[in-house]
Amino acid sequence: MQWVDLGVLVADSSTASPHFMLRLYDYYSSYIANGMIMSCCAFIDANWLEVRALSKSAPTKSDAKLWPYYMRNINGAAAFYAYACFPKRDHPNIVDYVQAIPEITMNTNFINDVLSFYKEEMDGEEHTYCRTMSRVTGEPPIKVLQDVADEAVAVAKRAAAILKDVPAALKTLKEYEQGNIRFYLDEAHYRLPADWKAQFAQNLVQHRDALTQSIRIREEYVDCVPCNICHDGIL
Template sequence: MNQLTSPVQEQPQLPRFGREPASHFEDTQKLESFLRPLIKSFVKDLGYEKPTRIDKEVYWSKLHERAAETGIPHAKGTHSHSCLEVGGLYAIACLPNHPLDVQIYVGIYTWVAIVIDDTASHQLADYERFHERFAAGEHQPTCVLENWAELLRSTFKYWEPIIANFIIASSLDFLNACILESRSEFLSLIPTKGSRNFPWYIRSKTGVGDAYAYFTFPKGLFPDFSSYVEVVPDLSKFFCLANDILSFYKEEVAGEDANYIHRAAQQEGKNVREFLKDVITETLSAFHRICVVFEDRELERQVLNDYILGYVTEGITHDEPRPEGIRPPSRALDAFVESIASEMGLNP
């Protein structure tokens, strides 16, 4: 019987998956010249238009009340408070016409997810046993993890049981991926040429795309999941990849290469710039497939438009610093992307 062999020793060694700083981009001006038309075209192809400014005093009041109930410290001026504002802004911008309780849930969920992503590497011992304790119904050892467990349990209040199950599964995968990316074995992992799909596997977990896709369709608005479930794979992919597209400039300037675009380009043996073009094409294709599914479904099409509009708004009209990863891209962006919004007349 013939045996399969792999010429591992002949392969060029790929960079490890750990968060090693990349070399600084050789020419920021050239990078801007390359990216500017791509991002303009990407935003235009989405059919993006300048949104109306949202003023939701009741929402913000209720959100901060709910945040206080969690017991998670978030005094003004702290990183946690900034993360809360990010989560709150995401929910109200992307789900502007959703029920208030759903908006608050998504805002708090996003806040806690950001905190988890930022603290996992420092509290591995507590985080690694979250799933075991969650399955056994045991109390979690930290305030953040206990609130995460409660958020997952309360998912059934707002989404159909089968959809809530998917949201919980995506959320558990996210936490596990945060743990994985913090483990020394992962940080020292040197990928082989055979692991072509591994970068997307990791990105799909850290992006929590399935959960955020399902957040679009609470049971109070969509009692029949058959009206939207077909779009979830593409909507999930859209959220992950749109984030990476809009965050590309800042990460390049910062010399960050521990991200999906760099990892996948390396696995594909492609230039990073050319691979970015492929990612933009793939993201737009996913968006257009969703539009086909919702062509004759007015409510679904409207919430999709609201979501995409809010998501991209948060990506091109703000430049406040924010953590990386699963978050909507806005506050990880910079004056460069802000300038594109200004040129297109999209700043509020």
């Protein structure tokens, strides 16, 4: 089977200037680049749908159990970011990591929901994932937030388990997760407390110290074959 480049459907190179989306195929396999473009298109559609729904003041029906996450999954372009972790130069075989894409996507969505919650509540936003899910389930928004936080941790662990036999992909996952959280902590837009950033940095240092200790023990008590796995923070 040969994947068709969706980029050719986005812009006709004979009549239009090169679109930035077409350049994705220079860096990603056709399947991955296609997925990134589809995520962008879904993001545009979702924003149109949200504006229309808000303008009509459409109520969220209690039987629409899957609606909140359906919208959440397409209105944040999370799949784009999940796919973007794996350029073909560093990850030439998509089979190595593709099964983890759903978990990485969900983690991206839920990390956003958790770390955006304070700002959204302070701004009185009513159409966030936590608020929408609250209206569907009848649970208080803070309870939904706890459930979302728990699920964010669970899917991160599953993604790591899926990639445990592919060190390069697992390393990429860990770096993406840390960078994603750091983005929210560093961005003033989210109004997160300064001590959260300090705690995050401290946790990274403790993690690195634990890895160093683990490496020392291995080198002292076992015949450890030199590799980059421990030093890169995979174990």
